[in-house]
Amino acid sequence: AEPQHGERSFDKTTCTALIIGSGYTGLSAAITLAEAGLTDVVVVDAMRIGEGASSRNGGMIGNSAKFTLAQASKRYGEKRASEIMDDYGSSMSFMIQRAATLSDPIELNLSGAVVAAYTRKDLARLREMRGRLASENQKNMDILEQDKVHSVLKTDIYRGAMVIHGQGTIHPGKYVQALARRALELGVRILTGWRFLGARPDGQGHVARLQNVETRDSIEIHTDRILLGVNGYAGPETPWLRKRSIPVQSYMIATEEMPFDLLERLIPQNRAVFDTKRVLYYFRRSPDGKRILFGGRARFRNSAAEQGAEGLRGFMEHTFPETRGVALSHAWLGNVSFALDFCTHGGRMSDGIYYVSCCNGNGISGQTYLGHRIAEYMLGRPNTDRGIIGSRFPRLYFYNGKPWFLPIIGTGYRLLDKAARWLD
Ligand SMILES: Cc1cc2nc3c(=O)[nH]c(=O)nc-3n(C[C@H](O)[C@H](O)[C@H](O)COP(=O)(O)OP(=O)(O)OC[C@H]3O[C@@H](n4cnc5c(N)ncnc54)[C@H](O)[C@@H]3O)c2cc1C
Structure with a gap:
């Protein structure tokens, strides 16, 4: 399924939520925000819709953490650890529920x-x-x-x-397109070919700067909330994430x-x-x-x-x-x-911008679920700062986003x- 462009130009200077990244994380968050009644939700991507990992993966859906509860308890404390395991455990059933709300087929096969x-x-x-x-x-x-x-x-x-x-496969490209279609049906706007360059505070919200990747024209958008769903494509414009994700x-x-x-x-x-x-x-x-x-x-x-x-x-x-x-x-x-601890992380940075990052290799169900979970957190719903959302995201020292050590570790x-x- 060839990725498609969304809108190429934008006629507004405000929105209620600006989501960077049109993969499973960003689109799932947009759907939850729009289903909750939030209007003027905008998703922006530097490439075409889902052209990051979400249209290029193996389509194998599962839900296991890369660590045990005992290992997690040592790192995050018992309560947070068991909530994190719950997040991993809930992700696949959530993804299948979300898939059932989509009008386009995604070739879900649960043969195991x-x-x-x-x-x-x-x-x-x-x-x-x-x-x-x-x-x-x-x-x-x-x-x-x-x-x-x-x-x-x-x-x-x-x-x-x-x-x-009960585990199985989907068609990854069709799934991301079906999520995009659902988001559009709910009134979300998807702008593609625009790169997020950063944001500055503006009262309770932010002013985000976007640049057209072809013409280099820039625009500013005033928004109440920003979510970064950029995972393995985090660039220099998101330095806090870059220091934490490999x-x-x-x-x-x-x-x-x-x-x-x-x-x-x-x-x-x-x-x-x-x-x-x-x-x-x-x-x-x-x-x-x-x-x-x-x-x-x-x-x-x-x-x-x-x-x-x-x-x-x-x-x-x-x-x-x-x-x-x-x-x-x-x-x-x-x-x-x-991530250094092989755990996905989500939450809010000190500048008030929200994020979900580090799928640690597999994230079809995980990022779909965490897109939803972070959206609930952005809406200020009770008991949403738990598990992966709000977990401590360890940073790497002597590292600026270029993983010079990978050939050594890989070998x-x-x-x-x-x-x-x-x-x-
Ligand atoms: C080859 C491969 C095979 C995989 N196989 C599996 C599998 O079988 N099962 C599984 O569960 N997972 C698999 N994965 C992982 C899975 O694809 C990812 O976990 C998931 O797609 C991540 O979704 P996401 O929305 O967080 O990020 P992505 O889909 O990567 O989306 C991030 C988006 O952010 C955009 N972006 C980044 N920075 C900016 C910016 N500054 N401005 C605007 N846009 C920006 C990018 O253009 C990109 O489209 C695989 C991944 C790959 C690459």
Whole structure:
């Protein structure tokens, strides 16, 4: 689904809420604000609608945090930690509810997800994690020993797997377009090709400066509230966020159309698959079931999609030797962003501007939910400063937004993955 432009020029100098970023975060926030009756909500994007990560991702929906409750309790205290886990736990059901309000189809497929264990230790950890859950949640997950992996995945590289029922996939580009359509139906205006350059205080609100990315013309907009939903695309105009978020390129490839029988053998039932490595592979079939979409962090230096594609092709052939010789039809990349503590954060900066940032690799359901949660906070609703919203967002020192350390960390992670397998 090719991203579309919104309005290209703006005839007003005021609005009640100005949302920067037209991805899942920004559009979901706009929908909640408009559904609450707020008029004059404006979403602005420097690119086309959803042209950041929200139209480029793998479309695999899930809701798990990258840390345990015990780890979170040490960092944020018990109360905040359990609220944060609730936020992660609530995100997917919220996203599915929101999707049900959209008039355009998003190709939601809930045939399940497979977490593929790279080592026996990883399989033991998955088993332990399942064991910690309440028994009704355990029913949604099956652990498969190595000799059963072929029932969900035709590869020999994993030591076992966990199948999570009820998770699955969407068409990411159609989803962001459907959110945009819903926002427009509610009276939200979406302005594209305009970059937010910063804001200054103005009474209880702000004056935001926007620049047209083509003509370089600038305009000023008076607004009561500003939300930054810029995630992995935070630029120098948002320095507070930049010091706290690490942008990472994620790459994807699509194969040419392949025989249905072969695909049904490799990834039966079109489930979403991701593995337990530090530098993980994730893959699925395309929404029409005819291709493999394969993703991962193929490179740790900023690179072109074609360079990433070479690495990914190697990973795909390693996973599925039967794909050797299959041509690639597409290769692309997009930015995600990571926080030092691997937790998504949202809240209000000291200048009064709101934000949601750091999806930490996956955010289809998370950013949809947090867009809604931050909008409730912006509306001043009670009990909205909890969990991820209002959590302490750690900053990185000796860092100005350019992640010079990624090649070192990425290489280290790859070595740790190799060592874990070697010692397994
Ligand atoms: C290749 C890839 C695969 C992925 N796979 C999955 C997956 O399978 N499952 C999953 O859950 N997640 C996945 N993700 C992550 C997911 O896509 C993101 O978490 C999610 O899209 C983030 O949404 P967002 O609205 O916060 O940010 P984005 O969609 O990135 O939107 C941010 C927007 O802000 C705009 N912007 C930034 N600065 C400015 C400015 N100054 N002025 C105006 N506009 C600005 C950008 O142009 C951009 O459009 C993947 C990401 C990538 C890149």
